[in-house]
Amino acid sequence: MSQQNSLPAPEDDRPIAKSRSVDVVVLLLLLALACLLGWDSTRVGNAWADDGPQAGYFPFYLSVLMGATCIFGLTRLLVASGATADGFITRHQFIRVIQVFVPTLAFVIATEFLGLYVASFLLVAGFMWWIGRMALWKSVLTSFLFAAAMFLTFEIAFNVIMPKGPLEAAFGF
């Protein structure tokens, strides 16, 4: 783990967001989701027919319950202002989370076009070299072995089909 300590050098402990603010945003988003799903369930039919509930009955009342609970949570947060002022994430932590999230996102996008195996080769090699600051040859070798092992395990041995791209096509897979 020594590699990781050499990431961004100075420890920056200022929180860039308060837990309370993030909680409020999450609750508002969930409230919006509840309204959307509740509206859709009304469209499907949320009444109680002769033989029990219609298709939209459960989703509708669950949306109502979730919405109500979100409102309860929101009022609690707003009434008890200042009581929970602890930080959600510090700047330093945020950078590290982004350092792993952005490559993951890029990996998923790359999978769409290049197939999973090439994308995973790029992700592992790139991450080790760029974020982990390891030697280039080490990163590329590890990553190639990993991608090859995955290919042999899933595609050949266990017959599990993964998204493939132009490179695999060139080899006839």
Add this chain to the structure above:
Amino acid sequence: MEAFELLLQGFVTLMTVQKLSLMVVGLILGVFVGVLPGLGGPNGVAILLPLTFSMDPTSAIVMLSCLYWGALFGGAITSILFNIPGEAWSVATTFDGYPMAQKGQAAQALTAAFTSSFIGSLVAVILITFLAPRIADFALRFGPPEFFAVYLLTFCSFVGLGREEKHKIVISMTLGLLLTGIGMDTVSGQLRMTFGFTDLLRGVNFLVAVIGLFGISEILVTMEESLALRGHAAHINPKVVWETWKTFPRYWGTIMRSAFIGCWLGITPGGAIAASFMGYNLAKRFARDKDTFGTGRIDGVLAPETAAHAAGTAALLPMLALGIPGSGTAAILLGGLLVWGLNPGPLLFVEHKAFVWGTIASMYLGNIVGLVLVLSTVPLFAAVLRVPFAAIAPMIVVSCAIGAYAIQNAMFDIWLMLGFGVLGYVFKKLDYPLAPLTLALVLGSRTEDAFRLSMIGAGGDLRVFWSNGLVGTITTLALVLLFWPVIGSLFERAGKLLRPVGKAT
């Protein structure tokens, strides 16, 4: 004696080269997964589930349950050597396990942990062996109303007994229930909450959600904390193992107590974590010198490990018998059963005897093989933790993506997994519990189906849930548990009034 015969048949089913080698592979992968930071039992099982899609159900469950035992053993390694609990139920193991490692007794602590896990599981498996045939008889009395009542009981017990803030539990649970509603309604065939997106027609697969919620989010959390791992070395040799085993008879009371607690709590959902803490606390209470707990006592390792593994194993009984997972990993195994076309529930014991008894036999065999395997390979697995996280993190991400894609061969599921990863990360940071969400995703649609089928059967009359003693008891118990915080405080108040004034302490 019927159980004994069926069990023997189960062993016969297992005795093929293919199944035994799958068992060893499963165990090794399981320990590996349990040791790696960012991959716990449920997650590892979810990611490796696709490997089993082309196998027959019995081989598949043998491999997966061995993965499960392996992950449980692996959790003990990280708790003791690195002070990092692999799973929530290994937390109590770190209390005395890590101090023992600091004192240079890592080998003793590990031997104690592995052996007591083995004993705990063994007691639970024996219990399962003798309860299972009875469940099969009981099974035939279960119809839709009974199933609904049991599901209701599970949900209510989470809300009523959960330690987190109640509104967070309810939000997490309703979100999960709503997500399972997406897609085609199984009763009427109508489309719900799809908003015209064809990718949503399939609905949200809960395995995809679990991989995101636990796998991806765990990577984000681990990266954020940037744990500096400082572990202790451990070399186990047969002499140490024998010396440690010789001290065991002294602690038989502790071990049996923990095993009993574990079995009891494992059958009630979500019990393994509570079991490990309860096992530890009871060992402490019954000990003569309480103050030395936490400084590296061997029974401080024995007690929580026995309880946690008894609970983890016992959790498979309600999973197989009622389709209710008692733990996160049991939930994944349940998902696996559905993929292999088996319907967990009472009828499984009647219709798929070979599968059920093969599973139970593999619990015995897997634990024995696992014990030998981990005792002989600890240094190897401890070395895994010294591999830089920057190399492991992207590999875990790739494994998660493979796991998510393979379930339904859908690229959309990889995106969904990423979304759940972010959701899980935010929920973890804000103390929203993830267990109710997972549980709701697993049981949601089955609960709704059970409810609507019983409504169709009863012509829309809600009294069907009190129509006989069995279903009535379960439903009432569910409601009592839901309002337990209120009822509990009433009892407490009544108790205060009744207690003699002078004796109040």
